[in-house]
Amino acid sequence: MKKEQQLDLYHQMVLIRRVEERGAELYQQGKIGGFMHLYIGQEAVSTGLIAAREPRDRIITAYRDHGVALNCGISANEVMAELLGKETGTSKGKGGSMHMADTSKNMWGGHAIVGGHLPIASGLALGDQYAGNDNVTICMFGDGATNIGYFHEALNLAKTWGLRVLWVCENNQYGMGTAVERASAVTEIRQKAEGYGMKNSQVDGMDVMKVYEAAKEAMDYVRKEGQPYLLEIDTYRFRGHSMGDPERYRKQEEVKKWQENDPIGIFRKQLIEKKATTAKALDDIDAGVDNEVNKAVEFAEASPELTVEDLYTDIYAE
Amino acid sequence: MAKITMREAISQALMEEMDRDPAVFIMGEEVGVWGGTYAVTKGFYDKYGPQRIKDTPIAENAIIGAAIGAAMVGQRPIAELMTINFAFSAMDYIINQAPKLRYMFGGQFSVPMVIRAVGGGGRQLGATHSQTPDAVFAHFPGLKVVSPGTPEDAKGLLKSAIRSNDPILFIEHATMYQVRGEVPDGEYLIPIGQSKIQRAGRDVTIVTYCKGLELSMKAADELAKEDIEAEIVDLRTLRPLDMGPVLESFKKTNRAIVVEEGWKSYGVGSEIVSRIYEEAFDYVDAPIIRVAQKEVPLPYNRALEQAALPQVHDIIEAVKEVLK
Numbered sequence: 001m002k003k004e005q006q007l008d009l010y011h012q013m014v015l016i017r018r019v020e021e022r023g024a025e026l027y028q029q030g031k032i033g034g035f036m037h038l039y040i041g042q043e044a045v046s047t048g049l050i051a052a053r054e055p056r057d058r059i060i061t062a063y064r065d066h067g068v069a070l071n072c073g074i075s076a077n078e079v080m081a082e083l084l085g086k087e088t089g090t091s092k093g094k095g096g097s098m099h100m101a102d103t104s105k106n107m108w109g110g111h112a113i114v115g116g117h118l119p120i121a122s123g124l125a126l127g128d129q130y131a132g133n134d135n136v137t138i139c140m141f142g143d144g145a146t147n148i149g150y151f152h153e154a155l156n157l158a159k160t161w162g163l164r165v166l167w168v169c170e171n172n173q174y175g176m177g178t179a180v181e182r183a184s185a186v187t188e189i190r191q192k193a194e195g196y197g198m199k200n201s202q203v204d205g206m207d208v209m210k211v212y213e214a215a216k217e218a219m220d221y222v223r224k225e226g227q228p229y230l231l232e233i234d235t236y237r238f239r240g241h242s243m244g245d246p247e248r249y250r251k252q253e254e255v256k257k258w259q260e261n262d263p264i265g266i267f268r269k270q271l272i273e274k275k276a277t278t279a280k281a282l283d284d285i286d287a288g289v290d291n292e293v294n295k296a297v298e299f300a301e302a303s304p305e306l307t308v309e310d311l312y313t314d315i316y317a318e
Numbered sequence: 319m320a321k322i323t324m325r326e327a328i329s330q331a332l333m334e335e336m337d338r339d340p341a342v343f344i345m346g347e348e349v350g351v352w353g354g355t356y357a358v359t360k361g362f363y364d365k366y367g368p369q370r371i372k373d374t375p376i377a378e379n380a381i382i383g384a385a386i387g388a389a390m391v392g393q394r395p396i397a398e399l400m401t402i403n404f405a406f407s408a409m410d411y412i413i414n415q416a417p418k419l420r421y422m423f424g425g426q427f428s429v430p431m432v433i434r435a436v437g438g439g440g441r442q443l444g445a446t447h448s449q450t451p452d453a454v455f456a457h458f459p460g461l462k463v464v465s466p467g468t469p470e471d472a473k474g475l476l477k478s479a480i481r482s483n484d485p486i487l488f489i490e491h492a493t494m495y496q497v498r499g500e501v502p503d504g505e506y507l508i509p510i511g512q513s514k515i516q517r518a519g520r521d522v523t524i525v526t527y528c529k530g531l532e533l534s535m536k537a538a539d540e541l542a543k544e545d546i547e548a549e550i551v552d553l554r555t556l557r558p559l560d561m562g563p564v565l566e567s568f569k570k571t572n573r574a575i576v577v578e579e580g581w582k583s584y585g586v587g588s589e590i591v592s593r594i595y596e597e598a599f600d601y602v603d604a605p606i607i608r609v610a611q612k613e614v615p616l617p618y619n620r621a622l623e624q625a626a627l628p629q630v631h632d633i634i635e636a637v638k639e640v641l642k
Contacts, residue, residue, distance in 0.1 A: 058391075092424025101423040108390065109423055116410050119380050123387015130343065130369070130393050150410075153380035160375065314425035315460055317483035 048211025065110025144175020205235030346398030417460025467531030474508030
């Protein structure tokens with residue numbers, strides 16, 4: 001990967017982190033409502049994954065979607081405005097934290113019914129198969145989503161029909177507050193693909209370059225073979241499941257141990273050790289992000305509120 | 319005008335739209351090689367091939383979920399549920415996904431999908447295979463629910479549904495595939511969301527749809543022998559609901575009954591009666607009566623099943639009651 005692209009990935013990861021840190025503050029101030037699930041700790045997953053796609057490849061994900069939205073090129077302004085429920089938000093303020101999309105950037109939404117978007121992902125790929133192209137649909141979901149029926153119906157259909165879906169399980173060790181081993185018959189999620197005769201692999205999700213390489217390889221397979229693939233990416237969320245999480249299900253020592261593997265810290269160290277850049281240049285990127293996020297908050301706060309008329313728009317196409 | 323069956327009307331609509339638009343395809347359980355469990359898609363597999371007539375696994379979430387996804391990227395899938403009772407297995411897609419995606423993402427998505435589903439009792443299939451749960455689906459904004467009662471309407475409405483850019487649940491009745499009726503020659507469309515007066519009359523308004531139309535027509539013929547002229551308004555679409563012809567008729571007759579096959583509680587009739595009271599209270603000369611299914615799960619036993627379903631004589635009695 002070229003140096004410029006590596007620096008771009010670093011920028012994306014820092015941007016996700018800062019947007020969410022500011023988001024958390026605004027949530028505490030009551031400016032953001034509803035449920036908000038932070039991606040902090042998991043930035044390398046979506047950043048490496050989405051860097052490996054071609055623009056024509058589709059992304060669909062679950063409700064922990066701020067990072068995916070930013071990686072797809074939705075601006076910090078539009079993400080922040082959506083969090084504040086403004087008309088300038090990426091879903092016009094009607095979706096909120098869990099429902100960000102921009103079809104022009106091939107981001108087909110954050111979806112908040114656990115596992116519910118998996119059959120829809122099969123359908124996106126079915127639409128492409130029917131159209132006769134070789135676009136790949138990248139469907140991201142958590143470990144918790146692999147225990148629900150939707151997962152199995154979607155994988156079975158994809159394999160039976162030869163649909164180009166890259167199934168990406170972000171295994172962050174907990175489905176809400178329930179550890180993988182307390183909810184799943186197998187703790188190595190990739191094994192579930194074996195039951196469908198589906199190729200699969202697993203990768204360390206705290207290292208963005210490893211994620212990128214694994215994703216690239218998997219996407220090449222999906223595109224060339226016209227078959228789905230399951231990639232398990234092991235990761236960890238540093239914050240609670242959502243903003244109101246007492247975190248009684250895990251020990252602080254465990255969180256600290258994972259935080260030593262901060263994906264941004266790891267990548268920063270790699271870039272400096274490889275002499276791809278200097279600490280100063282990375283500090284400049286950090287400062288630039290701070291500025292970008294400040295402007296996004298200003299933009300979102302200054303954006304007009306929705307009106308009661310907006311209540312009745314976009315229910316039907318006709 | 320040709321006289322054809324409901325089955326032929328639906329089949330013709332599907333075929334005409336598939337011939338017109340290559341984006342239209344059919345997916346569902348046994349729609350292909352088998353020819354459709356109610357033989358509606360008989361011959362389709364041979365004509366269009368497996369690419370456009372897709373036999374699916376018995377997996378309703380995958381069927382409706384994948385149809386939604388394909389629709390989101392511009393195809394026009396017709397997803398068939400073998401019966402509407404299996405819709406409950408795919409409830410998340412019919413209720414939580416298809417009708418919400420457009421709104422929740424600020425108008426970015428369209429879901430031009432038709433779900434065809436067969437409902438209704440009367441075939442001794444037992445409690446889980448005989449339901450008429452139309453009102454459940456009509457409850458949710460974002461979905462359109464169509465349920466025709468004549469071959470003419472079935473064909474014209476289904477063609478409109480396939481061309482619509484919104485998700486539509488198209489409900490057929492298991493005992494009506496052999497019902498025959500006149501259908502216009504050549505191509506025609508019937509707009510979704512328009513009720514229709516199917517029989518003119520001066521004395522009482524019967525509001526109904528689907529199977530209820532067949533029963534109400536028979537009841538009206540009987541009543542006519544006693545010089546009672548019933549006007550029958552066929553809703554045809556449950557959401558969006560067109561109250562225009564209902565109110566127009568009621569303001570003339572001042573008396574009404576509502577006939578539906580589903581259960582009475584929280585049903586289509588409840589909605590219609592409320593709307594009449596809200597929008598035409600000054601015209602009410604008698605309490606409006608709902609004729610509907612008894613509040614029991616449908617039994618297998620033939621006599622008991624028929625006792626639970628609304629019958630022609632129930633309609634006649636209800637009409638006489640409101641005319642008292």
